[in-house]
Amino acid sequence: MKDLYIFKVGKTFEKTKNQLGDFDDWVRNSVTTKDLTIKTIDILKGEPLPPFTSTMGVVITGSHAMVTEEHHWSLDVEEWIRQATKHPIGILGICYGHQLIGKALGGKSDFNPKGKEIGTVTILTNPQIKEDPLFKNAPATFSANVTHLQSVLTLPKGAEVLGYNSHDNHQIVRYGQFIWGVQFHPEYDVQIINAYIEEQREDLIQLGFSPEKLIKDVTETVYTNTIIDQFIGVLSNQGNTH
Structure with a gap:
């Protein structure tokens, strides 16, 4: 049986971590x-890459880095991503992870000209x-819940946009047969996004x-909270587990 890995490329605020856990905990909780x-x-x-x-x-995962x-x-993870495309490996990039895939495969990730996006937003498909x-x-x-300053601005060759909104043209991108990136956070629940708004008040x-309006507009993100689980299901159905 092959393993699923979480590449933890950042850590949350200390107060949030003490109350709610960290990036990898939230991913695990989604499974x-x-x-x-x-x-x-x-x-x-x-820690060595697998x-x-x-x-x-x-x-x-996401990251507070840019x-x-x-x-x-x-850069090491970028190279791993490039090499991984030669193998039947599934990759789901979240926020920073999404931007990193875009950059690794030949696109451009940089500061979004429209500035910061945060809170619960609407994604169109x-x-x-x-x-x-x-x-x-x-x-x-x-x-979906978001908090980011940077975005994938230019897609790599062959990438396909599946979802977008008025702030970001590339909210969901399929980069390869089993490689996807989402700019939003499928692992965030109401508590986590509220904590992020408070931390950055x-x-x-x-x-x-x-901040008050952002918190008032926070809602449950029922569909997005299933995406990590569905990602694992897709890999299992394709026989990537053996």
Whole structure:
């Protein structure tokens, strides 16, 4: 049986971590499959990246870093992604992970010209999403939680946009047969996004946001909270577990 790995490429705020856990905890909490080995690789601690032959799939987390900073650990993950495309490995990139896949495969990730996006937002889907093995059950529009300054601005060759909104043209991208990126956070629940708004309260006010309105607009994100589980299901159905 091959393993599922979480590439933990960042950590949350200390207060949030103490109350709600960290990035890898939230990904694990999204998984309902019990007969699956999930291993966290703490990229910032220099833990070695897994061999391709024993890897079923990878979820790359968000980060408080910026892809454009090109930290050595981030460049190492980029190279791993490029090599992984030669193998039947599933990859789901979340926020920073999404931007990293886009950059690794030849696109451009940088600061979004429209600035910061945070809170619960509406995602719209393209008609071809119904043909996608992971997102075929996505509603035409759905709610998702976001917090980001950077985005995938230019897609790599062959990538397909499945979802978007007024702030970001590339909210859901399929990069390869089993490689996807989402700019939003499928692992965030109401508590987590509220914590992120509170943690950034002063900065948000400076940027012209109303933290009170953002919190008032937070809703349950029922569909997005199933995506990580469905990602594992797709890999299992394709025989990537053996």
